[in-house]
Each structure stands twice: as structure tokens, then as C-alpha cells.
Amino acid sequence: KKPVIDPKLADYRGVWVFVEQEEGVVHPVSWELLGRARILATSLGVEVAAVVFGANDETVDKITGQAISYGAEKVYQVVDPALCDYRSDPYTDCLVNLVKKYKPEILLLGATSLSRDLASSVATILETGLTADCTELTIDVENRSLEATRPTFGGSLLCTILTLNYRPQMATARPGVLPIPLPEPDRKGVIIREPMRIDEEKLITKVLGFIPDPCKVAERLSTAEIVVGGGRGIKQPGHFSLLRELADLLGGEVGGTRPVVQAGWLDTERQIGQTGKTIRPKVYIAVGISGAIQHRVGIEKAGMIVAINNDPNAPIFDYADLGIVGDFLEIIPALIRVLKKKRAA
Template sequence: MAKNTKGIEVAEILPDKCIACQICIGECPVGAIELSAEGVAHIDPETCIGCGKCFESCPVDAVRFEKTQKKRLTREERGMPSEGVPGYEGVAVFIEVADGAGAQVSWELVGKARELAETLKTKVMGFLLGYGVEAIARDAVAYGCDVVHVVEDPLLEHYLSGVYGKALSDLCEAVRPEIFLIGATHLGRDLAGIVATRLQTGLTADCTGLAIEEKSRLLLMTRPTFGGNIMATIFCERRRPQMSTVRPMVMKMSEKDSARKGEIHRHDWVPPEGELPVIVDFIRDVQEIGSVDIVRSSALVVAGRGACDPATFPLLEELAELVGGTIACSRPVVEAGLMPYERQVGQTGKTVAPKLYIAIGVSGAIQHLVAIQGAEKIVAINSDPKAPIFRVADVGIVGNYLQIVPELIRQLKVRMGQAK
């Protein structure tokens, strides 16, 4: 089996079998495959990461790939029970309180928790901390929780990491959920690490997919890794709860049913000993002082590396205004200092789910694609016909955006009766 200079076992094309279908080119996550002048696919061994996707996708067996497989121990050999870890039950969701109401990401996770719980044939639980949260507890039931466990105390009215960390850890130890999901907000990311550390369990952050391996009852947590070049599926065998954080807008929110019945259990709580911090004042949220929240926009016009020219931004802003949306960007535009970070879409930026997503000059790296998977309609404009963004686009236009966008604006104005 061939290896590159990095020691990675790489795939090879069998020229006499290749039919130039280019399926492997579209499947390669790192752009290591090109079509030669002879009409045969060619793999650059130094770019190849040995993932084997070209081998799996080739319809004519024209790819040689025999990656050495490590021996996988059975659960008995690893000393693990065949069906989960005893003493833990249920799928729990942390119900974050934001501006006096349950955060939207919490309701999104409750919807996903219902899917997981149905597979496991167990219940969905909400973990709610705060003060004066009776209405939020009822909302948790309406969105899909079978049981809501509430810890209510004046100390929990505002978030303090140490106080919340102890309260939520104590609740987990008392209820013992099999799975625990937390929204990957600023608060959730801080809190999840504290709770996982106190419970001495694993935590997979920023997941884009959650599923259950039914026999073992393991939570399969998928997220981008190695700079977004591959997707890794992670599971936690020996510790419980199995913990994961998920970004807002990744999971679909369930419908609210105010007639739904559920239980609300209140728990006594012993505050941490010692002197506690005193909140002097709050820094206002940036959204309150005129900043743009691209997460809430119903339409986005996104500038990528291929449209990284500030002189053309007014053109993109005009298009965004016509479709009732906001201009945003991919990571290279922020790195070039042309737009602020708050406008960045991607795994290192914001996850979005607009009704309309127009990508202009966006190549479509995995880090970007996982952040737009909730978009209802994706329109891609790119001069490179091989750009990965076209694999997920509902409408793809190949060409120079400086010619396409003005024509798109003109036609929109005609349809809207604004043409002169």
C-alpha cells in the first residue's frame, strides 16, 4: 500500500478502469483529486489524507485503497457491559434561561432528545436552574419534556459559573441521566466544561449530529475535526452521563404543544460554602447596541474568498436588501479585516438557518457547510464548477459574480416593480 512522505496510507487510481465520472473528485474532502489531460482521475499523494471516500464512492472499482484496520476489541474484551451502563436513565437537556424565557437552542435540543429517547425507549428530562422559572418549566413540558427537574433559588437568578456548576452537577448526581445535552452558547460552553469535570465524564463539544447505537446504547456524537477536513464520531463508553454541546440552529425545534402533560419536580439545593461573587453590573449584549445578529436573519447574502473585495460589498448589500436579509461572510473575509467577526458564518463563526442563503464566492469548506445545514434554500454563485458548495446548493450558478449579481438584482427589481 502506497504511503506519502507523511506516512499516510493513500489511495491510488487504476487508469485502465477509470471512466472519468468525477464522482471521486466531488467526494474528496481535501481536493486531492483532479482529472488529467488524458481524462483519468489523479490523486495527489501529498494532499491525500487517507480517508478512503474515493474508494467507497467509485462505481467501477477504479481506486486501490487497503487501509490497515486496527483490531477492534469486543465490549467483553474491554470489560464493558453489552447494553449501556446500569444505574443511569433518560435523556436530559439543560434549559437555559435567556432574557426571562427559555433559550431557543434548549427547545431545539428537546426536539432532538425526543428522537434519541424514542430509540432508547426512555424519557426526556429538562434540567432548569433559576429563580421565578415556573412559566419556563411549563414551556419545557410543552416543547416535549416528560419531566422537568427544577432547582430554584435567588442565587441562581443570574449566571455565576461556580454556583451554576455546583447546582447542575448536584442535580445530575441526584437524577443520573444517561445522556445530557447542553446548548453551545457562551453560557452553555462555560457550564458544560465545569459539569463534565465535576462528574468526571466525557464531553464532546460543538456537535453537528447525534445518534444512538441501539445495542450498546451509546450516544454517537459527530463533529468536524482536524481543521474541519474530516467528520469524527465520538462516543463515551465508560462514564455517564454522555455529554454533548450543540450549537444553536443545528437541530430542528419541535412544535410547542401547550396541552401536553408532564411532571415538574422541585429539588432542594445546598448553596456552595464560602463567600460568593457579587454582581455589580451587567455588560449589555452587543445586539442591544446596534450590532447585527445574522443568526436571526431570514435571508443572508454571504461573501466568501472569491468575493473578498470591499469595492463590491455595496453590490452585495443591495442584493441583501432586496431579499430582505443581511450581508455576512466566510472566515477569509474576516481574516482579511474586511468584515467583523460577528458577521462570520462557519464552525468558528456562527451557525445559521435562514430561509434563503446566497453564497457568493464561497468555496464550501466542511467548517462552513456544517454551519449552514439548517438553511431552507441555498443559492451558490462561484466561478469554480468544482466548488464543494455546489454539492449542497439547491441552485448553483457557475460564473463571475460581478456579472451574475447585477443581473440578479435587475431581475429582482423587475419582479418587484422597482425597475426604471
């Protein structure tokens, strides 16, 4: 049956993306979302807008320029010293106020720790629906509704969730799943600087400091062109040095499955899959990995998947492009030798 849309929802127009930044560095999921937002906005015949918060003009203007080049036609800015580090209260207040004033029909954020905190807070105050951790976002043009698709039951099924009678329709998207659009530096956009009165005295929570992750593992893994993944078939933590050597030769990174992370063989940040990272390298080499659905959902977007496993019936071979049946202790050293020979040639 066709749902009846409340006429007062018709006031809500436009697709918004909250651009997430920490210390002036934008999380790439924001650009991934702007790319998709443009497609959604085109099918709805509306504008794409970005929302940028920050402590000073310099940061906010720089990010605004980037947002426009990635497809924002309008940018709503809020600049205030209180917005320096992420804090739930002032960020929520600012975003709620903007939404109430300008009424977007769709509001998208990244499924990161920062934006999940913000999105849930905003959706609760606005009393609207929020679909979490989406891997696909499309529009049902007939009733102008957002179809937000997310994996369920560990990725074995997908389900599409709608927010029919509430606006804005909100969703968070899993980083690394949607492609980043090509930036076009010549694009022009309208900038709206929204004054907000934030009283620092009234804010209860204070950020006293920030300890940056020195190795930026998450960032490196998500942008790596080659990723070598290790699973329980590696047998010993020491064997990861082989995978690291292979990855280094190819200028890539090492990741792995949940069991090896839980065994403490690999950093938590390097877990790939449903409860870890989604990666989109050109080549993913799965070594000693059985191919459980919870792992596969994190590697689906790879350009090519190579599986190395000594069990010819391992499920991973049904989901890979190229497969080698063999003991990784024979295959990986041979692969390293071949690559070294190529490099020397």
C-alpha cells in the same frame, strides 16, 4: 468487541437537556436539543427531562411551560436570586447536585459560551466524558450508549465518540444544526422544584453588569430565512453594500467567510462555518466564495444553496443546488433589478 457495562450504571435513567437562558430569553439550541432528546429517549424507553435555572418564579415557570411544549416530560427547576446571571460556580453546583440525586444517563447542553463553560465544569467534577460541539446524536440501542458525532479536522471528517463506562454521558451540540421541533402547547409535564441552598456571601465571582448586544446579530443570522454570504471574491469591503441591498430586498441577512471577517470587512458575529455560525436558512446565496470545507459545514442545513462565482471550477459548485458562473458585479445588480421589478408587479 462488545463492551461490558458496569451494573451500577444501570441506575442511570433518562435523557436531560439543560435549558440555557439569559435575561429570561432561552437560547434556541435548548429547543433543538429537546427535539432530539425525545427521539433518543424513545429509543431508550425513558423520559425526557429539562433543567431550568433562574432567579425568580416568573421566569422559571414561563420557561418551564415552553420546555414542556417542546417535549420535556419532566422539568427540574432551581430558583434562587444567585442564579440571576450565569456564573460558573452556582450553576455548576446546582447541576452537579441534581445529576447526583436523579442520575440521568444522558445530559445534553448547547455548545454556546455559557453551556460549554458549565458542561466542562460539571463533567470534570463528575469525572465523566463530554463530547464537544456535536452535529449528530444517536443511540446504539444494544448497549444503551450515546453516539455523539462531531466534525474533526475542520469538518473534512466526522468522528463518533462514545462514553461507554461512565454516566451520565455528556455532550454539547452545535447551535443551528438540529431542527427545532414544533411546540405543542397542550402537553403536560411533571414539575420538580428542587430546593438548593446557595449562599451568596460565599460566591466569589459577582456579575456587576450586562451590556446587551444591541443588534442581536447572532440571533438574526440564525433565524434568517435568506442569507447572502460574501467571500474574498467580493474584493472590497464597500461591495458588501450590494449584498446588503439584496439581503434587505428578501428580508434576509448578510454573512461571510473567515477571510472577510479577518480583513475586518464584516463583523465577527457574521462569520459562517466551522469557527463561526451554523445557519439553516431556506436559501443561502454564496457570492465570491470558493467553498472550503470549513465554510461548507456552516451552510449544510440550508434548504437551497445558490453559488455565484466567476471560476467555473470553483469547488462550491460541487456542493450547491444552483450555480451561476459570472462576475458578481454583473450578477448581483441584475438580481436586484429583477427582484425590484417583481416587487413592483
